[in-house]
Amino acid sequence: MMQQFYPAVPHTYRFELNKDFNFSAAHFIPSKEAGKCQVMHGHTYFxxxxxxxxxxxxSGFLIDFKLLKEAVHKRYDHSVLNDHPEFKNDFPTTERLAEQIWTSIQSLLTTRNNKPVCLQVIVRETPTSYVVYRPNREDFQ
Known part of the structure; x- marks a missing residue:
């Protein structure tokens, strides 16, 4: 896998964990403004x-890497994003996908006794296009 460097999020935590993974999914954006993206198409999301x-x-973990991947990969891999209930009222744009991945990860983290937090999610849709999602401070409460 090619090494990627992403924007760092400023924080004061003692530990920072980063997990990269990918999945394949299809979507369409039913809006005139979406141009070609109105038609069903797929991506390998990173x-x-x-x-x-x-x-x-x-065990000495902030959280096991495997748990982070499972929270997202099992949900979205080889699926049509438009069919997921979280996109019932929103188009499954890369921005919304990043936000939903953050929600899934943060929900998992709140069950942990050591209370880690998800500081950012980056979703790369193509080799030249990606979205960074960073929650507001109040999203952690």
């Missing part, structure tokens, strides 16, 4: 998740 925290779990 995702980077940044997690921060001050405490490790009993």
């Amino acid at each position: 995702v980077n998740v940044t997690v921060g925290g001050n405490e490790l779990d009993p």
Whole structure:
């Protein structure tokens, strides 16, 4: 896999974890402004998740990398994004996908006793286009 460098998110946590993974999915954006993207098409999405925290779990992890991948990969790989309930009222743009991935990851993290937080999600739709999603501070409460 090609090494990617992404924008860093400023924070004061002792630990920062980054996980890269990819999945394949199709979508369409039913809006005139979307041009060619109005028609169903697919992407191999590349995702980077940044997690921060001050405490490790009993195994010495902020969170197991595998759990982060499973939270997203199982949900979206080889699917049509438009068919997912979280996109019922929103078009599955890369921006919305990044936001939904953050929501899934943060929900998982809130179940952890060491309380890590998802600081940012980056979703790369094509080799030249990606979105960075960073939550507002109040999103952690």
